[in-house]
Every structure is written in structure tokens, then in C-alpha cells.
Amino acid sequence: MHILDKKRIINILNGLDLVPIIEEGFISYSKGGSIIPPVGELTFDDPPGDVHIKYGYIIGDSYYVIKIASGFWENEKYGIPNGQGMMLLFDQRTGKPEAILLDDALLTDIRTAIAGQICAQRFSNQIERIGVFGTGLQARLQVEYLANITDCRQVMVWGRNENKMNIYKNDMNKVGFEVVLGNSAKEVASKCNLIITTTASKEHLVSDDDILQGTHITAMGSDTPDKRELGPGIIEKADLVVADSIEQCQERGEIACAIKDGLTCVDHIVELGHILSGQHPGREHHSQITVADLTGVAVQDIQIASAVYKQYMETKNEI
Amino acid sequence: MHILDKKRIINILNGLDLVPIIEEGFISYSKGGSIIPPVGELTFDDPPGDVHIKYGYIIGDSYYVIKIASGFWENEKYGIPNGQGMMLLFDQRTGKPEAILLDDALLTDIRTAIAGQICAQRFSNQIERIGVFGTGLQARLQVEYLANITDCRQVMVWGRNENKMNIYKNDMNKVGFEVVLGNSAKEVASKCNLIITTTASKEHLVSDDDILQGTHITAMGSDTPDKRELGPGIIEKADLVVADSIEQCQERGEIACAIKDGLTCVDHIVELGHILSGQHPGREHHSQITVADLTGVAVQDIQIASAVYKQYMETKNEI
Numbered sequence: 001m002h003i004l005d006k007k008r009i010i011n012i013l014n015g016l017d018l019v020p021i022i023e024e025g026f027i028s029y030s031k032g033g034s035i036i037p038p039v040g041e042l043t044f045d046d047p048p049g050d051v052h053i054k055y056g057y058i059i060g061d062s063y064y065v066i067k068i069a070s071g072f073w074e075n076e077k078y079g080i081p082n083g084q085g086m087m088l089l090f091d092q093r094t095g096k097p098e099a100i101l102l103d104d105a106l107l108t109d110i111r112t113a114i115a116g117q118i119c120a121q122r123f124s125n126q127i128e129r130i131g132v133f134g135t136g137l138q139a140r141l142q143v144e145y146l147a148n149i150t151d152c153r154q155v156m157v158w159g160r161n162e163n164k165m166n167i168y169k170n171d172m173n174k175v176g177f178e179v180v181l182g183n184s185a186k187e188v189a190s191k192c193n194l195i196i197t198t199t200a201s202k203e204h205l206v207s208d209d210d211i212l213q214g215t216h217i218t219a220m221g222s223d224t225p226d227k228r229e230l231g232p233g234i235i236e237k238a239d240l241v242v243a244d245s246i247e248q249c250q251e252r253g254e255i256a257c258a259i260k261d262g263l264t265c266v267d268h269i270v271e272l273g274h275i276l277s278g279q280h281p282g283r284e285h286h287s288q289i290t291v292a293d294l295t296g297v298a299v300q301d302i303q304i305a306s307a308v309y310k311q312y313m314e315t316k317n318e319i
Numbered sequence: 320m321h322i323l324d325k326k327r328i329i330n331i332l333n334g335l336d337l338v339p340i341i342e343e344g345f346i347s348y349s350k351g352g353s354i355i356p357p358v359g360e361l362t363f364d365d366p367p368g369d370v371h372i373k374y375g376y377i378i379g380d381s382y383y384v385i386k387i388a389s390g391f392w393e394n395e396k397y398g399i400p401n402g403q404g405m406m407l408l409f410d411q412r413t414g415k416p417e418a419i420l421l422d423d424a425l426l427t428d429i430r431t432a433i434a435g436q437i438c439a440q441r442f443s444n445q446i447e448r449i450g451v452f453g454t455g456l457q458a459r460l461q462v463e464y465l466a467n468i469t470d471c472r473q474v475m476v477w478g479r480n481e482n483k484m485n486i487y488k489n490d491m492n493k494v495g496f497e498v499v500l501g502n503s504a505k506e507v508a509s510k511c512n513l514i515i516t517t518t519a520s521k522e523h524l525v526s527d528d529d530i531l532q533g534t535h536i537t538a539m540g541s542d543t544p545d546k547r548e549l550g551p552g553i554i555e556k557a558d559l560v561v562a563d564s565i566e567q568c569q570e571r572g573e574i575a576c577a578i579k580d581g582l583t584c585v586d587h588i589v590e591l592g593h594i595l596s597g598q599h600p601g602r603e604h605h606s607q608i609t610v611a612d613l614t615g616v617a618v619q620d621i622q623i624a625s626a627v628y629k630q631y632m633e634t635k636n637e638i
Contacts, residue, residue, distance in 0.1 A: 001421070003322065035361065035362075037360060041356060042356060042376070042383060044383075049412075049414055051383065051414060053359060053372060055372065064361060066372065066387060070409070072412070072413050072414045075413050080413050084409070085416075086407075086416055088387070088405075092363065093366055094391050094403065095368055095394070095403035096399060097403065097404075100419060
């Protein structure tokens with residue numbers, strides 16, 4: 001069995017083009033080519049934290065994958081990253097452990113940012129200004145990955161903590177983005193045609209009349225049944241709602257919250273893999289409002305873990 | 320983070336008295352002192368296999384534990400053990416990975432055998448002959464562990480494969496048991512007052528009129544919704560039915576099968592932890608038929624993994 005530490009994983013990632021790998025995963029998932037049970041979840045009260053166990057396999061592939069990723073929000077008090085975790089690969093034919101990727105949740109962060117990049121590329125109009133809710137790691141990564149697909153470097157950010165907003169502004173300036181601070185999530189929505197929501201909020205931050213025509217929203221902060229950032233009506237009224245997994249999004253994320261609000265018809269919700277495969281057209285008009293609800297699907301973890309491990313096996317004797 | 324290989328784990332196990340540790344786990348579980356989500360499950364068709372992910376934590380303890388254990392029944396063709404897996408410990412306050420126990424499912428085998436020993440000690444009358452369904456690893460371990468609590472060395476075994484029955488007989492002779500082969504599960508039931516069921520059967524092997532008065536049955540083979548070894552009526556008519564987890568046994572194992580048969584009243588089902596804590600008396604009369612339905616609860620994994628790791632941390636500098 002092989003154990004890869006984070007440094008080794010980072011080295012391997014530098015040589016991988018992950019976008020097509022993650023896209024293939026979404027396509028396979030939507031075609032029914034993978035077995036992905038419901039997310040396992042463990043919650044803690046004191047100190048507060050949650051653990052997600054995402055697992056499954058692509059039928060006919062070499063490995064099954066189990067991903068453990070946790071968020072313990074008070075960790076920063078102790079100088080420990082909030083996100084922790086690892087990915088495990090096992091032989092799909094025998095169950096034998098193949099590899100442990102000690103990634104400290106890095107691969108989850110990256111596959112999540114890549115899903116955001118894929119959605120922004122597919123669903124945004126020409127990006128005039130990037131609106132961001134939140135100032136944490138994904139608020140950074142999602143924007144940094146956009147540099148792969150747009151020349152826009154204008155960002156408006158809003159977060160609850162002004163100090164963290166200023167740190168965000170300085171940090172993102174250093175990587176080439178011009179950041180202005182929003183007074184509210186509403187102000188961000190009123191001035192940006194791409195919105196990325198990355199907070200762990202349990203109360204909605206914007207209403208449906210805050211969203212400009214032609215906006216695309218990538219909603220990735222809400223990944224549990226009780227987190228939400230988008231107000232009532234946004235999912236219902238959007239011209240196109242894309243779910244990374246329709247099944248999972250009915251249990252957790254913004255679509256789940258809309259269903260709790262009373263949304264009964266989910267016919268306008270399309271699975272990301274069906275758009276990536278060309279089965280559905282995606283955005284059809286400049287003026288449409290589109291929403292991608294990303295709750296994080298195990299197929300992303302399976303794809304990134306398998307890609308890293310395969311690359312490791314091919315190159316391990318070279319280093 | 321610490322990685323313990325199987326050899327190290329075996330060394331540590333030699334110095335541990337696990338019975339009280341596992342008993343404490345059951346008691347804590349039944350008192351509501353632990354958080355144990357439903358079992359995660361992943362199944363494979365070609366080759367056939369299943370993976371169980373059991374996880375959770377005891378409130379106020381140091382670690383949360385995730386256990387991965389799989390069975391791939393064709394592994395023996397390739398000389399690979401059917402059972403594979405590992406246990407992972409994480410800090411309950413931060414989510415940081417603490418240890419990986421590369422036990423190849425050994426700890427699952429042991430905690431399962433210990434649960435059987437606990438049940439036989441609590442619920443059997445004086446054991447006259449040990450009846451065993453199945454010839455695999457648990458058919459051996461369950462009997463070997465009984466040597467801790469009884470002088471009886473008489474075993475009657477039945478399995479589908481005569482060759483494997485003969486190997487079982489020879490192997491068990493070497494560790495001090497006198498084994499006779501049964502012609503059927505019914506014959507075993509008719510001649511033994513302790514029955515241990517360890518097969519992966521999906522059809523019941525005995526009927527309620529096969530069971531002698533005063534028998535105790537430890538049913539541990541069925542741990543999924545579709546596996547069963549006990550025929551209709553046995554759970555319903557037993558004087559005492561003990562579940563390792565009432566919640567879990569309503570979804571998987573013999574009690575779940577009885578519910579599918581139409582069992583509606585589960586009032587005679589008692590949780591093992593409530594008997595171990597003295598809250599319920601257990602067997603009350605010599606003539607009673609008792610059944611322990613053991614589906615394997617994560618609290619056993621939490622307890623054995625934590626005990627091994629704590630012992631490792633205390634002694635690691637001594638070796």
C-alpha cells in the first residue's frame with residue numbers, strides 16, 4: 001500500500017490537467033456509470049464541527065474511493081486549518097487498500113474550485129465583475145481558478161467580518177485581482193454578473209429581486225440540509241438551475257432549501273453531467289439567470305484521487 | 320499521524336483485556352452516550368463484494384473513528400483474504416487525523432468474536448455442545464473465544480461445503496476442540512444448546528421447531544438487510560431477543576428479516592448494553608430460548624481502535 005503525503009500530492013497536481021478529468025466524472029455520474037451512496041455525515045457540538053464521508057466508484061474503473069473531509073470552525077483559534085481529511089483508494093475487485101492520500105482536504109478544495117470553474121465557463125455571460133460571498137479558502141480558490149477562463153480581474157467581496165474582508169482584498173491583490181468591498185451581499189448581487197457563494201450561512205443572504213438579469217450564480221457554500229445563501233424564489237425563478245447531483249441536491253444545498261420553501265416542480269433542474277455531455281444545451285440566452293448548485297459529489301473525489309494515484313504510480317520511480 | 324501495521328496491532332492486542340472495553344462500548348451506546356450514524360454500504364457485482372463503513376464517536380472521548388471493512392468472496396481464488404479494511408482515528412475536537420490502523424479487518428474479526436463471547440457468557444445455559452453454522456473465520460474465532468468462558472470443547476459444525484467442513488474439523492482439533500460434522504443445520508440445532516450462526520446465507524437454515532428449549536443462539540452471520548439464517552418464527556417466539564443495536568437491527572440482520580416476515584411487536588427485544596448495565600435481567604429461566612442478533616455496531620470499532628491506539632501511544636517508546 002502506498003501513502004502519499006501532501007507535498008508529494010502537490011507535486012503530482014502540478015503535472016495534471018484536472019478539468020477534463022472532473023468533467024468526465026460528472027458525465028459518467030449523470031449517465032449512471034457510477035455507484036455513489038448518500039453522503040455519510042457526523043456532526044459535533046463542542047467544539048462544533050462536521051465530517052463528510054463521500055465514497056463510491058465508477059463501474060469498470062480500478063479503484064473505489066472513500067473521502068473523509070471535515071470542517072471544525074474553531075480550529076483557527078489553535079492555528080490548525082479548519083479543513084482536515086484524507087482520501088483512500090481500494091482495489092475495486094478485491095477491496096485491498098491501494099493508497100492513502102494524506103491531502104488534509106486539499107484535493108476536496110481543488111475539485112470544488114474546478115467544479116466552480118467549469119460552471120462559470122459554461123454558464124456565465126462575459127464576466128464583468130466577480131461577486132463573492134465569503135472570505136475563506138473557497139472564496140479565494142474559486143476566484144483564482146477563474147483566471148483560467150476569463151480576463152476579468154474585478155472582484156467585489158462581502159463577508160460578515162470586515163477584518164477578514166480586508167485581508168481577503170490584500171491577499172487577492174497579490175494574485176492579480178482588484179477587489180472592492182461590498183457593504184452587503186445585496187450590493188454584491190446588484191453589481192456583479194457572476195456570483196460565487198462560499199459561506200457556511202444558515203440564513204439566506206440575497207433575495208430573488210437582488211439578482212441582475214444575465215447573472216450566473218455558482219452556489220457552493222451550502223452543502224448540508226441546513227445551510228443556505230440564496231433567498232426564497234431564486235431557485236424557483238432562475239431560467240436554468242444546474243445541480244451537480246439532482247439526487248443529492250434534493251437532500252442538501254440550495255435546491256433542498258427551495259424544496260423546503262415549497263418548490264414542487266424540479267423539471268427546470270438539469271444535472272451538470274448532462275450539460276457537459278451535450279445532452280442539454282445549458283444557458284440559451286444572454287438575459288437568463290442561471291444557478292449552479294454544487295454540493296460536492298463523490299465522483300469528483302473519485303476522479304481526482306484516482307488521477308493523482310495513477311500519476312504517482314507512473315512517475316514514482318522517476319523522482 | 321501514526322500508522323500502525325498489522326504486526327504492531329497484533330503485538331498490542333496481546334496486552335489488552337478487550338472484553339470490558341467492548342462491554343463499556345455497548346453500555347455507552349445503549350445509554351445514548353455515542354453518536355453512531357447508519358452504516359455506509361457499497362456493493363459490487365463483478366466480482367461480488369460489499370464494503371461497510373461504520374463510524375461515530377463516544378461523546379467526550381478523544382477520537383472519532385471510521386472503520387472500513389469489506390468482503391470480496393472470490394478473493395480466495397487469488398490467495399487474498401476475503402476480509403480487507405482499516406480503521407482511522409481522528410481528533411474529536413479538530414478533525415485532525417491521528418492514526419491509521421492497517422489491520423486488514425483483524426480488529427473487526429476480534430471485536431465480533433468478543434461480542435459473541437459476551438453473549439454466550441450472559442445468555443447460554445451451561446454449554447453442552449457448541450453448534451456452528453459455517454466454516455469460515457468467524458466460525459473459528461467465535462468458538463476459540465468461547466474457551467475463555469466455558470470448559471465445553473464439543474462442537475458440531477455444518478456448512479454447505481464438505482471439504483471445508485473437514486478442514487474446519489482438523490483445524491479446530493488442533494486448537495483443542497472435538498468436532499463432529501452435522502448433516503444439516505437442523506441436525507446441529509437438534510443437538511446443541513448454544514448455536515452460533517456465521518454464514519452469509521440469504522435463505523434461512525433452521526425453523527423455529529428445530530430449536531431446543533433452553534438454547535441460546537448468537538446470530539452474527541446476517542449483517543445486511545438480505546442475509547438471514549434463522550427461519551420465520553424464531554425471533555417472534557424466542558423468550559428473549561437481544562440486539563446489539565435495536566435501531567440497526569431493524570434495518571439489517573435477523574430482526575430485520577423477522578419484521579419483513581410480519582413481526583410488528585419488538586417489545587421483547589432488548590439492547591445488549593441495557594443487559595450489560597443491569598437495566599434488564601437477560602435470561603430469566605433455564606428453559607428459555609434466547610437469541611442475540613449481532614449486526615456489528617460502530618461503537619465496537621470505536622472501542623477497539625481507541626484501545627489499541629491508546630496502548631500504542633503509551634508503549635511506543637518502549638519497543
